[in-house]
Amino acid sequence: MQFFVLHENNRLLGFSNSAQGTIPADAILLSAEEHQNALIALSKGEEPYLDNGQLLFKSKIIPATERRLTACITIDNTAGQARARFATDSPFIEPEYELSYKEAVAFIEANYQGECPETVKAHAEAYSVTDQAAADEIKLMGDQWYNVLRAVRRIRLAGKRAVETAADDADFMAVAQPFIDQLNALQP
Structure with a gap:
């Protein structure tokens, strides 16, 4: 199964996988390692964002x-x-x-x-x-x-x-x- 980042003009819309049907042509393919790292980052409460077509994460500011x-x-x-x-x-x-x-x-x-x-x-x-x-x-x-x-x-x-x-x-x-x-x- 392949995993993708869905976006519009470098604005993150969400994640998808090849089992969910048609994937837009401009979706960004994630390697298995990138997908795993994304799950870990999300579980830590980090916020995803796109920068020049690359999925990155920033830490939430904790009070x-x-x-x-x-x-x-x-x-x-x-x-x-x-x-x-x-x-x-x-x-x-x-x-x-x-x-x-x-x-x-x-x-x-x-x-x-x-x-x-x-x-x-x-x-x-x-x-x-x-x-x-x-x-x-x-x-x-x-x-x-x-x-x-x-x-x-x-x-x-x-x-x-x-x-x-x-x-x-x-x-x-x-x-x-x-x-x-x-x-x-x-x-x-």
Whole structure:
């Protein structure tokens, strides 16, 4: 099947293919690659135009507010991925970690006296360690997790602020990229 660009005096009218019947004599034949590139460009929202019988595309001008929002969403999503590398993105496990941390800290602050909290006891039994060692391990892991959260928050907010305060004609993804790189560099 062959694909064509229909035009009138270099003004684009549309596209057609050989299966659609008679093609005007002045229609412009597209190679398979040109047709594929045209489909990709159209799917990106680019606008087609003709220049001396050649099909070209120009990018639509996307408002600064949309480009800025896309960059901020990308920063937020990357921050979420960074957090997930250190814990989990499974629902309801994070509150379990927070509860375990809170109970371990309370047990430590009580000099490991009194009844061992259930979350600490579960850790001790699962890893065959003492209640005191379990509380210390939970606190150490929690401290590390909270330090990562602080770093993620600091980078995320600084990145979004940089995007929000950049000039409207800025490449917002370029502004966001150093912060995205910092978030991606956070590894367990």
